[in-house]
Amino acid sequence: MAQIKAPRGTQDMLPANASKWEEVESTLLATAKAYGFREIRTPVFESTELFQRGVGDLTDVVQKEMYTFEDKGGRSITLRPEGTAGAVRAAVEHGLLNDALPLKLCYLTSCYRYEKPQAGRLREFHQFGVECLGTGEPIADAQLILFARRIFDAFGLENIHLELNSIGCPHCRENYYNALREYFSAHLETLCETCRGRLEKNPMRILDCKSPVCKEIAAQAPVILDYLCDECREHFETVKGYLDAAEVPYTVNPRIVRGLDYYTKTVFEFICDDIGAQGTVLGGGRYDGLVEELGGKSVPALGFAMGLERLLMVLEAKQYAFEGDAAPAIYFCNIGQNALRLSLSLCDELLADGFAADLDLMGRSLKAQMKYANKIGALFTAVIGDDDIAGDCIKIKNMRTGEVYESNVADFAENFENLVIQSTLFEGEVENNG
Ligand code: ATP
């Protein structure tokens, strides 16, 4: 029969990579927890309207990239293209904003965008996202940026630079939009069709268009920084002041507008030059209008999202030393049915004590079992035959040193535990969560 392949733009996470993902995710969650963020999990699919309103009707994401379908009940459903809208929806729906603010949420989530697959750009990808709801204070922007930097520090990544901008509020955009309309009107013929449609309602979106022609025109367009209102200007200056005080290096890049409509004031990206054209590993900023837009009270908020595939690309490029899979503490090799039965119980007892333990499931010869134990890197093996059971003496071999120990059956688990403690050479290598 014909083989079925994974859909274009998706990636299987194979066992060889699983521990890398696990390590990355646990570092991210632990860092977030230290900063006071708590995890939220929301559905993979939401009402299409959530993203139309939350992300913005005229964004590339909504206009071109969403996986939208009608379910059997006739509802328009969309696979989440990003995490913020769902998190904010849930916070509003469950009244989380009625508690003491700020509300700090984080998530690890899959996202779906119908994009042209290429290095660092997938149709199913994963994000680590954080949202801090309820504060408009510039110190929150600064701390969020420090948090993002802390993450890169945690992985020892230094070659990542921060680019910063302010895209103001709806108030400052009035004048700015007029300036953009005037500028782009002169190039109307050359703009792509989507951008022509954006000119009236949301000309800032043209600045984020991926079409090379629009990009070239946009490069000379007026920049929002020249149009900020007093409040937004002061907010931006204060954020920069905090970053300077904390000695966080950054570049102001007035061309950053971000791909989602909900952003206001501070926006930022962390970019790595080592992974090709899709170098933005983390993007975020303030979205003061979103909570209200989604039916909640009018509270300011901010957050960021990090692309996990891109983070892993950076880590691979840097040859980051992942911890890798922990080797099993012990592998039971058996000769005969009695030995197999005993192994099953002893193995289970050690597993209950928190050790990673395994036994032969393939009916292999003793020689092949030992070879397999070597292959999986077992730290110890127990070899059990009928004679050993009769003599109540089981041999345990330290696979690193070749030393052999003996134990009776009844005290096997206890003796093994002591053995592990004694073999300090392998401390930390043995999986024991007990
Ligand atoms: P880009 O400019 O690369 O399209 P974006 O502005 O659409 O990015 P965001 O919506 O801000 O990206 O998403 C946050 C992060 O998620 C990005 O910085 C990136 O690391 C990652 N990301 C976004 N789209 C994809 C994708 N299609 N495949 C893999 N990672 C992605």
Ligand code: MG
């Ligand atoms: Mg995009």
